[in-house]
Amino acid sequence: MASHTPLPGPKPIARLGEQFLAHLAVERSLSHNTVSSYRRDLTKYFSHLRAREVMQISDVRPEDVASFAECLEGMARASVARSMAAVRSFHAFVFEEGRTGANPAADVRPPKIPSRLPKAMDIDDVAALIAAGGAGEGPAPLRDRALLEVLYGTGARISEAVGLSVDDVDLAGASARLFGKGRKERVVPLGGYAVEAIDAYLVRARPSLASSGPGTPSLFLNTRGRPLSRQSAWAIIQNAAERAKLSVHVSPHTLRHSFATHLLQGGADIRVVQELLGHSSLSTTQIYTMVSRDTVREVYSLAHPRALS
Numbered sequence: 001m002a003s004h005t006p007l008p009g010p011k012p013i014a015r016l017g018e019q020f021l022a023h024l025a026v027e028r029s030l031s032h033n034t035v036s037s038y039r040r041d042l043t044k045y046f047s048h049l050r051a052r053e054v055m056q057i058s059d060v061r062p063e064d065v066a067s068f069a070e071c072l073e074g075m076a077r078a079s080v081a082r083s084m085a086a087v088r089s090f091h092a093f094v095f096e097e098g099r100t101g102a103n104p105a106a107d108v109r110p111p112k113i114p115s116r117l118p119k120a121m122d123i124d125d126v127a128a129l130i131a132a133g134g135a136g137e138g139p140a141p142l143r144d145r146a147l148l149e150v151l152y153g154t155g156a157r158i159s160e161a162v163g164l165s166v167d168d169v170d171l172a173g174a175s176a177r178l179f180g181k182g183r184k185e186r187v188v189p190l191g192g193y194a195v196e197a198i199d200a201y202l203v204r205a206r207p208s209l210a211s212s213g214p215g216t217p218s219l220f221l222n223t224r225g226r227p228l229s230r231q232s233a234w235a236i237i238q239n240a241a242e243r244a245k246l247s248v249h250v251s252p253h254t255l256r257h258s259f260a261t262h263l264l265q266g267g268a269d270i271r272v273v274q275e276l277l278g279h280s281s282l283s284t285t286q287i288y289t290m291v292s293r294d295t296v297r298e299v300y301s302l303a304h305p306r307a308l309s
Contacts, residue, residue, distance in 0.1 A: 041086035120261035133240035139205030146201035153194035155259035158252035180278040
């Protein structure tokens with residue numbers, strides 16, 4: 001298990017924080033990345049409590065929680081909301097465990113984050129990105145093309161894609177097994193382009209990459225034969241976007257957005273898209289159904305018999 005920096009602050013409160021994080025990891029089966037994010041947020045919060053000379057959990061007052069929220073001003077609203085969610089969840093856990101008689105964070109609300117339309121790429125830009133990623137000689141371009149085809153062809157999160165093992169991919173059945181947040185498993189279809197790209201990579205590239213390493217079941221490998229990291233996968237996408245001379249910002253999440261948007265534009269049912277994305281809530285998927293006013297007006301003008309004068 002990866003080591004981590006102990007939580008700061010008064011020891012009684014820090015011990016409760018460690019118990020809370022263990023609860024998230026073991027009982028709620030949250031991912032390592034999510035628990036690490038909560039640890040960073042609680043580190044800031046506990047340092048704030050120590051600075052205010054709050055030594056016991058029973059001494060925490062609503063104004064202590066509110067003052068921490070004020071200290072977060074200037075950060076991105078999403079970061080503030082996440083930090084406050086960590087603080088609220090911690091205090092709810094402590095209260096439910098009977099460690100304190102009141103929940104000082106119960107009435108402290110995080111800021112409301114406005115809904116934002118995800119940015120989807122044009123289909124031609126996606127094709128150009130994948131082509132640029134697979135251009136060149138040697139095993140790396142074959143790997144990069146396969147990775148890009150998987151990201152766009154399945155809507156996988158970057159962590160899900162680099163987490164694939166060889167056995168998770170069934171080329172004969174044209175499917176892949178992904179492990180999402182909390183290790184929740186789902187099986188998604190692989191399109192013909194993705195199957196072709198993965199097959200070429202497995203036959204012509206992966207064996208030479210694997211020969212440089214200690215041996216691993218991971219599907220995507222780096223030049224040292226070790227599992228490809230999320231950071232390296234991000235760099236692959238950025239380099240492909242530069243070579244394709246794309247004017248739009250491209251990230252792993254851009255490909256996931258594009259996957260969902262293009263499916264819905266093609267007539268896919270939103271509940272199917274929800275399943276493919278691994279969203280636990282339909283409301284998370286529904287953001288992809290929002291379209292611009294220009295698109296609405298264009299469709300209206302073309303489809304309604306009385307639209308034109």
